[in-house]
Amino acid sequence: MHARFAPVRDCFHDLLATGRETGASLTIWYDGQPAVDLVGGSCTSGGTGSPGGHPWRPETLVNVYSVGKPVAALCLLMLVDRGQVDLDAPVDRYWPEFRTPATVRQVLSHTAGLPAFPVPRPATAIADWALLTGDLAAADPEWPPGSVAGEHAWTYGHLVGELVRRVDGRSVGRFLAAEIADRWQLDLGFGLAEADQRRCAELRYGDPQWPTRALGEPGSLRARAIGNPNGGLDLAVLNSPLWRGNEVPAVNLHATASGLARLYAGLLAGGVLDGVRLFSPELVAEATRVQYDGPDLVLDRPAQWTLGMQWEPDGSWGMGGIGGSSAWADPERGYTFAYATAQLAEHDRVDELVDALHSVL
Numbered sequence: 001m002h003a004r005f006a007p008v009r010d011c012f013h014d015l016l017a018t019g020r021e022t023g024a025s026l027t028i029w030y031d032g033q034p035a036v037d038l039v040g041g042s043c044t045s046g047g048t049g050s051p052g053g054h055p056w057r058p059e060t061l062v063n064v065y066s067v068g069k070p071v072a073a074l075c076l077l078m079l080v081d082r083g084q085v086d087l088d089a090p091v092d093r094y095w096p097e098f099r100t101p102a103t104v105r106q107v108l109s110h111t112a113g114l115p116a117f118p119v120p121r122p123a124t125a126i127a128d129w130a131l132l133t134g135d136l137a138a139a140d141p142e143w144p145p146g147s148v149a150g151e152h153a154w155t156y157g158h159l160v161g162e163l164v165r166r167v168d169g170r171s172v173g174r175f176l177a178a179e180i181a182d183r184w185q186l187d188l189g190f191g192l193a194e195a196d197q198r199r200c201a202e203l204r205y206g207d208p209q210w211p212t213r214a215l216g217e218p219g220s221l222r223a224r225a226i227g228n229p230n231g232g233l234d235l236a237v238l239n240s241p242l243w244r245g246n247e248v249p250a251v252n253l254h255a256t257a258s259g260l261a262r263l264y265a266g267l268l269a270g271g272v273l274d275g276v277r278l279f280s281p282e283l284v285a286e287a288t289r290v291q292y293d294g295p296d297l298v299l300d301r302p303a304q305w306t307l308g309m310q311w312e313p314d315g316s317w318g319m320g321g322i323g324g325s326s327a328w329a330d331p332e333r334g335y336t337f338a339y340a341t342a343q344l345a346e347h348d349r350v351d352e353l354v355d356a357l358h359s360v361l
Helices: 003-017 066-081 104-108 123-127 129-138 156-168 172-184 210-215 221-227 241-245 257-268 281-287 348-360
Strands: 023-030 033-041 292-296 301-305 317-320 326-330 335-341
Touching (some): 003 023, 003 033, 023 257, 033 257, 066 156, 066 172, 066 257, 066 281, 066 317, 104 156, 123 241, 129 156, 172 257, 257 335
Antiparallel strands (some): 023 335, 292 301, 326 335
16 A cells, blocks of 8 residues: 555554444555555454454455445446447336336436335345335336436335346346456455355444434335335344345445445446446446436435436545445546445444545545
């Protein structure tokens, strides 16, 4: 690591030393090159000091929640780039049973009106792709598509993923592995094989009240969007083969920070990484352009959505995940940033790391 980035390393180590972080990885690319690559803490909930505690390693995978939404979106956008999907076509052109009159673009930009699964389902439904996509196909939208946004918290991956499956024939996880992760050498995936499940860090709560805070007001749109199917905030589910082995692409990408930072480095370079072009510059430009600017009914605040990412006023684009993981590109400052944590808490850790980074750029 270049000495210039020492304040970032010091901040990362301070988070671990004070116990605000218990296990995480951090990777930053600057000016097209890896500049910071750190891991620390434990990948098991007992901690490194406890019997059986295992240190976090560069190959440790962790569930990064919504950080995976842009990754799922890129699978569908690759089909757009290849001319197999039209952004402004109605979804039912590719998925005939789909009743909501939304376009592919509206699905990708969280304006399709289906932010929550309409039928209450138990955690076991995570394993039943056809059941959950069938629920969405038959649902009535909560608002006219395109009129307003609401983060499609759990539904996004099934909407995007079923479009990929209908057009390509492969699940979004298999498509991601073959078409993107393998070709760009990214250590990340949906629906892990047993060997990769053994590399996963155990998620843990930063405090016992975290799941209650994360869910929001009982009965609210946010609670309906995040709480169904059941189990998405429950450690017994999250750390199980049910969660790790099935595809829930809105929320269960398992990744290293290194893999995420590489992905954004390829996008920041206009769709090419290590000489391998996966996306056209035109597709990357369209995918990272603001498509919606206004209130978000699930986040309960203003938001600017691209085709799968949040756009920030400083020009950066990417996605944070509930629990504290985050990944994005900052074109103005010339970096990509990825933080992957097992300690489910707020985003103040990332805020402090970014302050340290910006102080040296």
